[in-house]
Amino acid sequence: MISALLKRLGQTLFVLFGISVLVFLVFFATPGADPTSRIAGKNASPETMTRVRHEYGFDRPLPVQYATMMKKLFITRDLASYVDRGELVVPEIVRAAPVTLSLATGAAVIWVVASVAMGTVAAAFRHTWIDRSLMMLGLIGISIPVFWLGQVANLITQARYHDTWLFSWVPGLGYIPFLESPVGWFRALIIPWVVLAVLFIGIYGRVLRADLITVSGEDFMRTARAKGLSPTRVLLVHGLRTSMITFVSLFGLDFAQLIGGGALLTEVVFGLQGVGRLTYQALSNLDLPLIMASVMYSAVFVVMANAVVDVVYVLLDPRVRDAR
Amino acid sequence: MHADVPLLEVQNLCISFRSHGRNVPIVENVSFSVNMQEILAIVGESGSGKSVTATAIMGLIDTRDVKITGSAKFRGQELIGLPQKAFRQLRGRHIAMVFQDPMTAFTPVYTIGWQIDEQIRAHERVSKSEARARTVQMLGNMGVPDPERTANRYPHQLSGGLRQRAMIAMALSCNPALLIADEPTTALDVTVQAQILDLIRNLRHDYGSSVLLITHDMGVVAETCDQVMVMYSGRVAEFGPGDAIFAQPAHPYTAALLDSIPPLTGPRPTRLPSIAGSPPSPSERPAGCAFAPRCNYSHKSCETVPPLVTYGQQSVACVLPVEGRALPSRAVTKDLA
Ligand SMILES: Nc1ncnc2c1ncn2[C@@H]1O[C@H](COP(=O)(O)OP(=O)(O)OP(=O)(O)O)[C@@H](O)[C@H]1O
Ligand SMILES: [Mg+2]
Numbered sequence: 001m002i003s004a005l006l007k008r009l010g011q012t013l014f015v016l017f018g019i020s021v022l023v024f025l026v027f028f029a030t031p032g033a034d035p036t037s038r039i040a041g042k043n044a045s046p047e048t049m050t051r052v053r054h055e056y057g058f059d060r061p062l063p064v065q066y067a068t069m070m071k072k073l074f075i076t077r078d079l080a081s082y083v084d085r086g087e088l089v090v091p092e093i094v095r096a097a098p099v100t101l102s103l104a105t106g107a108a109v110i111w112v113v114a115s116v117a118m119g120t121v122a123a124a125f126r127h128t129w130i131d132r133s134l135m136m137l138g139l140i141g142i143s144i145p146v147f148w149l150g151q152v153a154n155l156i157t158q159a160r161y162h163d164t165w166l167f168s169w170v171p172g173l174g175y176i177p178f179l180e181s182p183v184g185w186f187r188a189l190i191i192p193w194v195v196l197a198v199l200f201i202g203i204y205g206r207v208l209r210a211d212l213i214t215v216s217g218e219d220f221m222r223t224a225r226a227k228g229l230s231p232t233r234v235l236l237v238h239g240l241r242t243s244m245i246t247f248v249s250l251f252g253l254d255f256a257q258l259i260g261g262g263a264l265l266t267e268v269v270f271g272l273q274g275v276g277r278l279t280y281q282a283l284s285n286l287d288l289p290l291i292m293a294s295v296m297y298s299a300v301f302v303v304m305a306n307a308v309v310d311v312v313y314v315l316l317d318p319r320v321r322d323a324r
Numbered sequence: 325m326h327a328d329v330p331l332l333e334v335q336n337l338c339i340s341f342r343s344h345g346r347n348v349p350i351v352e353n354v355s356f357s358v359n360m361q362e363i364l365a366i367v368g369e370s371g372s373g374k375s376v377t378a379t380a381i382m383g384l385i386d387t388r389d390v391k392i393t394g395s396a397k398f399r400g401q402e403l404i405g406l407p408q409k410a411f412r413q414l415r416g417r418h419i420a421m422v423f424q425d426p427m428t429a430f431t432p433v434y435t436i437g438w439q440i441d442e443q444i445r446a447h448e449r450v451s452k453s454e455a456r457a458r459t460v461q462m463l464g465n466m467g468v469p470d471p472e473r474t475a476n477r478y479p480h481q482l483s484g485g486l487r488q489r490a491m492i493a494m495a496l497s498c499n500p501a502l503l504i505a506d507e508p509t510t511a512l513d514v515t516v517q518a519q520i521l522d523l524i525r526n527l528r529h530d531y532g533s534s535v536l537l538i539t540h541d542m543g544v545v546a547e548t549c550d551q552v553m554v555m556y557s558g559r560v561a562e563f564g565p566g567d568a569i570f571a572q573p574a575h576p577y578t579a580a581l582l583d584s585i586p587p588l589t590g591p592r593p594t595r596l597p598s599i600a601g602s603p604p605s606p607s608e609r610p611a612g613c614a615f616a617p618r619c620n621y622s623h624k625s626c627e628t629v630p631p632l633v634t635y636g637q638q639s640v641a642c643v644l645p646v647e648g649r650a651l652p653s654r655a656v657t658k659d660l661a
Binding site: 127218219220222223224225226227228229230231233237238241242245316317318319322 | 382384386388408411412414415416417420421423425428429430431433434442443446447478480481491494
């Protein structure tokens with residue numbers, strides 16, 4: 001157990017190291033990325049350039065620069081942005097993280113519940129009109145661009161029908177911290193959750209239906225029917241439970257990706273200052289410290305999510321349990 | 325229940341699947357019956373429709389492209405066309421089934437014991453612990469060592485032989501009157517195979533069950549069965565008591581199958597005679613006797629489908645006995661060896 005944890009920790013550190021080196025090197029290999037001129041401002045005198053270069057350590061060898069950056073990011077936590085002079089990067093991430101976490105978690109709850117229901121019902125009624133309409137809905141969900149859906153939702157709930165009883169409860173765009181007001185938090189996020197979840201409901205519902213139908217041809221499903229179990233029990237207890245193994249691994253990847261900033265479009269449309277937005281901002285400004293910080297943050301989450309998926313996997317599949 | 329009324333009586337069972345807009349007959353006019361405490365073997369090469377026959381009797385064919393006609397009466401109750409709801413009362417409780425591959429027949433994510441408990445509790449109002457007690461007892465009866473612990477193991481943790489024993493324990497857990505075993509030993513190695521067959525042979529004494537044993541191995545039949553039905557290409561080739569069929573096969577196909585049994589003792593021949601050619605695919609069955617293209621005796625009168633005629637104790641779908649050219653009787657290898 002301890003050794004497994006240590007192994008996992010070692011892997012995490014290795015992954016973080018690899019990614020950070022990569023980000024670092026790619027940044028310095030990008031043409032026009034030289035941060036000196038950006039920091040010094042347009043038409044800065046050569047003396048200013050030299051001063052800035054020296055002050056920020058850009059004249060030192062790359063490994064030293066890398067080590068300094070890592071020290072500032074992880075140990076002293078005073079890494080500052082290149083763009084807004086003085087703005088510390090770590091607190092910025094810490095401020096954005098709860099927003100993204102709330103957004104992704106809520107959406108995940110909705111999409112898991114809805115897609116399991118949708119996939120199971122569709123598989124149970126396969127080849128009937130129920131199945132076909134559910135799958136059609138799923139396909140629509142997959143094809144709708146999330147920013148468009150978000151804009152329409154905003155148009156309806158914020159503008160057109162905001163004054164009717166139906167949507168008068170919807171607060172203005174933006175995030176309300178949970179600790180400040182749980183109800184406000186929920187109200188502010190419920191629409192973004194649904195909008196973000198729609199795509200995933202479509203994908204997961206379809207994947208689950210296909211899995212359930214594949215599984216229904218398995219020998220053990222025939223055994224379950226031969227035992228005299230009800231079709232519902234066969235489908236849920238034997239089929240769904242077995243199909244969950246694929247579902248979970250898919251979920252782990254998508255969820256980690258969202259936590260790591262993948263919900264950018266949703267964040268932008270709903271005015272949520274989350275990690276996705278922060279990363280986008282950093283990238284468009286070529287702001288290495290912020291890029292580095294947000295990439296490290298999301299890498300940590302991806303690794304953690306994978307660890308959680310592995311644990312759930314072991315719980316779900318006894319074969320995996322014995323394989324290690 | 326009278327002993328002279330068959331437990332299962334199948335008459336003119338026809339099964340066809342629709343594929344590419346065409347009805348392809350898979351099983352044609354199959355009739356047989358299983359009496360109380362009797363073991364009936366269905367023998368035939370791969371693709372002869374054995375499994376389809378069994379799954380149709382169990383109501384387990386679930387494609388909508390299937391057409392089943394004829395009759396299959398279990399204790400007088402018609403099974404063909406029986407609604408699934410009524411089938412559920414029978415399945416697992418009165419008719420149980422054991423499948424070919426024990427590796428894949430258990431749900432991988434539950435323990436063996438859990439799955440047997442599930443079947444018991446699906447049919448009887450018993451508590452969890454009562455069900456488990458019975459599970460453990462059944463596993464023990466089936467020769468599973470340390471049944472308490474084995475019940476708590478997952479399918480992948482058991483060997484093929486143990487899994488098949490557990491499968492049979494599960495099938496018998498509600499004391500069914502009829503056990504359908506579809507090639508229960510094909511996936512197992514020879515020693516385990518013999519043990520499982522032993523188990524099946526003793527079922528009628530220990531549990532009073534009848535068995536419908538599906539196999540493609542005449543050797544298995546010789547060791548276990550009372551009645552034998554030989555199927556070829558979806559039709560009955562020969563039906564009758566095992567002894568009679570082994571002593572004097574009336575259908576050239578049966579004779580050829582018997583020739584391919586390896587001797588139980590003595591030196592194994594380097595090559596067993598096997599039947600040349602392969603059975604026709606269901607969509608390309610010849611108009612007459614389906615075996616004719618591979619038969620040494622085929623002649624003009626084989627161009628029409630031979631009717632099932634009575635010959636000695638068996639019935640046979642071949643023109644030879646009618647034409648007075650019956651196959652010679654043979655020494656019963658089983659006893660001489
Ligand atoms: N659901 C189905 N749809 C169409 N054809 C089928 C279906 N199930 C079985 N068949 C066909 O029926 C024929 C007989 O199959 P079956 O499984 O009964 O053979 P078998 O005698 O059990 O052979 P084996 O020894 O290989 O188990 C095969 O040609 C198969 O292709
Ligand atoms: Mg078969």
